[in-house]
Amino acid sequence: MKSFASKQLRLADEIKTAIQVQSFMTSQPQQVNFPVTFLNESALVQVPSRLSVLEAVAFKQTCQELMEVITPPGQIIIDFNQTTFMDSSGLGALVSNYKLTQEKGIELILRNVTSQVMAVLNLTELDGVFPIESAINAPPPQPRQLEEQLPTTHPSIRSWMKRFIDIVGALVGLVITAILSIPIAIAITLDDPGPILFSQTRCGWMGKRFQIWKFRSMYVDAEARKAELEQQNQVQGAFFKIDNDPRITGIGNFLRRTSLDELPQFWNVLKGEMSLVGTRPPTPDEVERYEVPEWQRLDVKPGMTGEWQVNGRSTIRKFEDVIRLDLQYQKNWSLLYDLKLILKTLVILFQKNSGAV
Secondary structure, X not given: OHHHHHHHHHHHHHHHHHHHHHHHHOOXXXXXXXXXXXXXXXXXXXXXXXXXXXXXXXXXXXHHHHHHOXXXXXXXXXXXOOOOEEOHHHHHHHHHHHHHHHHHOOEEXXXXXXXXXXXXXXXXXXXXXXXXXXXXXXXXXXXXXXXHOOOOOOHHHHOHHHHHHHHHHHHXXXXXXXXXXXXXXXXXXXXXXXXXXXXXXXXXHHHOEEEEEEEOOEOOOHHHHHHHHHHHOOOEOOOOOOOOOOOEOXXXXXXXXXXXXXXXXXXXXXXXXXXXXXXXXXXXXXXXXXXXXXXXXXXXXXXXXXXHHHOOOOOOOEHHHHHHHHHHHHHHOOHHHHHHHHHHHHHHOOOOOOOOO
């Protein structure tokens, strides 16, 4: 009973957060119902035309209520026949429901998946995870067709000028990186022998995973030691940070303070996995802990810099502040706004307390 009550409280918090997110991004938040049809041991949930933040929370709540009854259905079938738009929050709700059904031993099946929804599943490689009932005699969509059906979750996603600025900035940045890489490589090797570059999996637009690159600023066993330092985490929420992290090398402190460790990320920008300006790129374990509304921050590409970078990234201690800054960027975005953030970042880099998150 206590467990059920706590789940209801979490759902209430998600709905409240979703309304706040939707109100922050638009002026007309609306609640949506999800019709459910029962047939033998199956429950069919009809998804509406859009699956954005408020709809996504209601979607998760509907499926969770089906699983909390005394005799839950053996199958939950999600019918996407009407769905032509699904953003990061919708994807987050779908992933959350899948995890819950796995815990309960309930089969989750996707039915009548439209090309728009399939494009999102294909982008995140979830089309190989979910059981999908294909339409009879329907040819499988081609990769090019799926790419064209990807949602415009934010105006910056389709901005060719933003992409042009990213390419030019990345090329200039890579030239600077090539010039500085030799002294940086020597300093890293002398301080702590091992790899010069550090690669880590991050989540980009819509949660798609990619490998981010940095100059190594920690000892080679840093990832293995993270678990033993979890209790010292000084940040509330879904990311990890401690002051005076013992895993950071001497030269690493300098690289982080000056953000020189992030220079190889210009390669990620050139490939289109990141942007010069965007939201903070989370790790998969952070995304695993997201509530549905928090997936909204993945509606834009992650950036080398952004609101969090110019608003005290070293002093941020609450995940809700990261969310607020990311949504602030999404709401205020324009090409001029990007340029202002880039200029602010250059100023911040010369300040004493500009260390990395």
